[in-house]
Amino acid sequence: MNTTTAFDTAELTTWLASLSSPPDLHGPVISDRHGPVTLTRIGAGQSNLTFLAADGDGHRVVVRRPPLGRLTASAHDVLREGRIMASLAGSGVPVPEIYGATTTAGGVPVIAMSVVPGTSLNSRDAAAGLSPRARAAVAEGLVDAMVAVHAVDLDRTGLSTLASHEPYAPRQLRRWSRQWEKTKTRELPPLDALTARLRDAVPDQSETVLVHGDLHLGNIIVDPGTGTVNAVVDWELATLGDPLADIGSLLAYWPTPTGPNLPGFDAALSDGFPGHAELADRYLSATGRSRTALDFWHVLGLWKVAVIVEGVVRRVGDRPENAPTSGAPTTELVDLLVSKATGIADAVGL
Template sequence: MSDTIEVRSGEEVNLDVLHTFIDDHLTNIPKGELVIRQFGAGHSNLTYLLQMNDWEGVLRRPPMGPVAPKAHDMKREYTILKSLNQVFQAAPKPYFFSEDTGIVGAPFFIMERRKGIVLDSEFPSDVKYHAELGRKISQLMVDQLVALHEIDYRETDLVNLVKPEGFLERQVTGWITRYEKAKTSEINGIDEIKEYLVDHLPTSQQPTIIHYDYKLNNAMFSEDFSEMTGLFDWEMTTVGDPLADLGVAMSYWIQNNDPDFLKNGLGEPPVTVMDGFYTREEFIQSYAEKSGRDVSSINYYMAFAYFKLAAICQQIYYRYENGQTNDARFENFNVFVENLIHYAVEVSKKRDQA
C-alpha cells in the first residue's frame, strides 16, 4: 500500500527548476535524477516526495490559488519544526525554507523523510489486525499527545512566536471571522453555535505546546506499532489551552456508532471505527489520567473543534466554488460543512452533562 501517488493534474512543479535549486542548497546529498511523487492524503497543503538516488526528502507548500491571510505559513511551520525536532522525537527535521516563489510557485520548505506506517482507512495487507492492536495504537496516540503537552515551551523558540494569553478567545473569534469571510450560503444553527462559543468560554488551563491538527493519519508508526516514528502537519501548532488540542484530536477520532456523515465526510471511514480502538470517551479519560488535567469542560472544546473543522472545510469549499481549485474531492464539502455545524450545535447542548 503506497502512501504516494502520481502528481495530481494542476499541482505539478517544475522538475528542472527544483532540481537546480536542490543541487545548490543541499550540497551533501548524492547528485542524480530527481523524481517527484505526491502524498495523496490531506486536503490543504501540498506535500511531495523527492527522490534522488538513495536520498529522499519531503517538500511542503501551500495549496494552489489564493489562501486565507496568515494561513499556510510555510516559514512558521519550518521554524516550529526546527525547534521541536530537538525536543520531540516524532517531529521531522527540516532542511531549509525558501520564500522564492519562482521555484515551485509559492514559499516552501524541505524536510527529512520519515519511514513507517501511516494509518487512514485501512491497515497494510501484511498487518494482521486484532483488537489489542487497536488499543495499543490508541494508547500510543494518547501518550504522545500528553508528552507533547509536557514540553516547556519557554525553553524552545516557540516562545518568540506565540502569545498564550487570551488564546481561546482569539481562536473562537478568529474562526468565526474566517467562517464568515468564506461563507457561501446560510446554514441553520450557525448563529446558535457562534453565540454559544462566545458566551460560554471556559477558564483556560495552563498553556502548552499544541499540535492543533493531531489525528491518526498525521502520525507514522514503526512496523510493530511500538512507537510513533513521525508526526506531521505542524502548520497550526502554537501555544495555548491543551484541551483545545484534545478537542480537535477528538473531532477527527471517529468511532463506529458515529453518524454516517462523520464517518464518510472526509473519505472512507478511518480504522478507528474498528473493534479495539478507543472510543472518544476512553481516549479522553486516558488523557485525563496520564496528564492529570481536568477534562470536565471537554464538551465545549469538542463543539468548538467541530465548528473549527467546519470553518476549515468551508474555506476549502469557497476556493472550489470560486474556481481556485479544481480538486473533485471538494465538490460536496458544502454538505459536510452543514452537517458539521448541526453536529457542533448538538454537542454544545451536552454541556450540562460534562
Template sequence: MDTQQLGNGAITNTNLLTGGTQNILMQFDRAGRSYVLRRPPIHVRKYSNKTMQREATVLAALSGSDVPHPGFIASCDDTEVLGASFYLMEPVKGFNMLNGLPDLHKSSESVQHRMGLSHMEALTALGEIDYKAVGLEGFGKIDGYLTRQAPRWLDQLERYKIYEEWPGLGEANSISAIAKWLDDNCPSSFDPGVLHGDAHIANVMFSLDSAEVAALIDWELATIGDPLIDLGWIIATWPDADGTQTLLLEGAEWGAYPTIEELIKHYGEHSHRDLSHISWYGVVGCFKLAIILEGTYARYCAGKAPKDVAERLHASSLRLIDRALRLMREA
C-alpha cells in the same frame, strides 16, 4: 545543500510523494542519504512561504523531543532557489491509515486499539513541550487565545454571505446558540503550549511494525496556544461509539479503535492539564471545522467549486453542528 554541508554529487531516486495544488513533497537521495523536500505548490499562494518557514521553525524546535515528528534537516527562505521557501526533513517510515492498514494492523484488534492511544500520547507529549525553552516564544498570540475562538470563526461564517446564493449553514439559531454557549462557557485560563492545529487521524503516520505513532505530519497550522484545542479536534473528528462519523474519510478503517471517551481518559492520564472543561474544546472544534468546510459549499453555490465535493463537505458541516449541539446538551 552544498552550503549546508549536506553531501555532494547528484540528486537521485527522486519520487514525488504529493504535488499539484497542495504542498509538494518529494523524496530523493544524495550521497548515500535520503531526504524529503517540502515546499508550497507551484503556484505559490499569498502566505505559502511564511507557512513553510513556520513549519520548519516548529520541526527544528521539536528536534530531540519525545514528540514523534519528521526529523528536521535544513531550511531555505531564499525564494530565488526554487521559487518558494522550502525545507528538508528525514523520511518517515510508516503508513497513514487512510491508505489502508498493513496486515499486522488489520489482523489485530489490540493493535488497532493501541494506535488510538498512541495518537493521544503523541499529542500529550507535544503539549508538555516547554515552548520557551525550545525557542518558540512569540510563535503564537497567547493573550485572549480562547476568548477569540468563537468570534473568529463566526466572523468567517459571516464572510460567506458575499455568495448571495448560499443559503447558510443549517439553522441560524443553532449557530447563534453554539457561539453564545462558547462565549458563556469559555475556560477562564489555560496553560500555554505547542499545538499541532490539525491533529486528526489523516495527519498521523503509524509505524509499519508496531501500533505506535511514527510521526505527526503537516505542521502548517502549529502555533502556541492551548494544546487542549488539539484534543477538541479529535473529539470533533473521531467516530462516535455507534460508528457515526462527522467526516467521511475515504479509506479509513476504524476497526477496534478506542472510543472518544477512552481517548479523553487516556489523554488525561498522560497530561497535567485540567480536562474539566473538555466539552468546550469539543464544541469549539466542531464549530470551527464546520465553518471551514462550509466555505467550499458557499463557493459552490456561486458556481466556484465542484458540486460533489461541496455537497459532501456541507453534509459533514451539518453533522459537526449536530455533534456540537449534543456536546452542549451533555456538558
C-alpha cells in the same frame, strides 16, 4: 494533480541539491546529476500539499508547499511550520528533520524534510494492514505524543514567542469566525448560532502550552508492525493555548459508528481502536488536567472542523487540483458537523 502545476521541478531540484547534508544522512539530500527530481504527491492532506521528491540515485526527500489558488493572508504558512518542527528537534516530540526552507522565484514557500518510515492511517484500508494490538498502540501513542507536545519547554525551544499568551478560546473563536467569513460558500444560520453559544460559554484558562491544533490519526506516521508513533506532522495550525483544545479536536475528528465522519477519517472504526471515553481518560490520567472544560473544547473542535471543511469545499471548487486524495468533502457534511456540535452542546448544557 499535475506536479508541474505545483512546482518548477528544475528550480526545485537545484535548490534541493544545494542543501547541506545532515550528519546522520549518508549521501546528499538530493542529487541533480540525472536531471530534475520526480515528484509524487503523498498523504491525504486537505491544506498544505506534500510531495515525495526522488532523484536518479534513490535519494528521497519530502517537500511541502501551500495549496494552489486563492489563500487567506494568515493561512498555510509553510515556513512557520518548518521553524516549529526544527525547534522541536530533541524535545521528546517525534518530528521529521528539517533540511531547509526557501521561497521560489514565483513566490511559493517550500520546506524540505526527512522521509520518516511508516504509514499514515488516513483510511480504513490503511488501518487494515495493522493488527488490533498495533491499532490500540497507535491510539495510545497518539495520546502520549499529545501529552509530549503539551509538555514542551517553550523557553528552551524558543517557542514562547510563537503566538499570543492571551486566553486561547476567544482567539480561536475570532480566528475561525474570520476564516468562515472569508471562505464560506453560503450563509449558515445554525453555525452562527453555535458561534454565539461558544462565545458565551468560554471557560477559564489556567495554563498556556504548545498546541498542535490538528493532531489526529492522519497527522502521525506510525510503524505498521508495532503501532509506534514515528512522527507528528502537519504543524500548520500549531500555536500557544489551552492544552484541552487538542484533545477536544481529537474527539471532533475521531469517527463514531453513527457519524458524521470526515472523508479519510474512518480508520479508527477498525477493531482495536478505542472510543472517545478511552482517549479522554488516557490523556486526563497522564496529565492530571480537569475534565470540566472538555465538553466545551469538544464542541469548539467540531465547530472548527466545520469551518475547515467549508474552506476545503471552497478551495476545491476554485481549483479542483486541491482535492484531497481521500475525496472532496461537501457542504452537506458541514451541515451535519454543525448539527452534531449543536446536539452535544444541548446535551451538556452549553
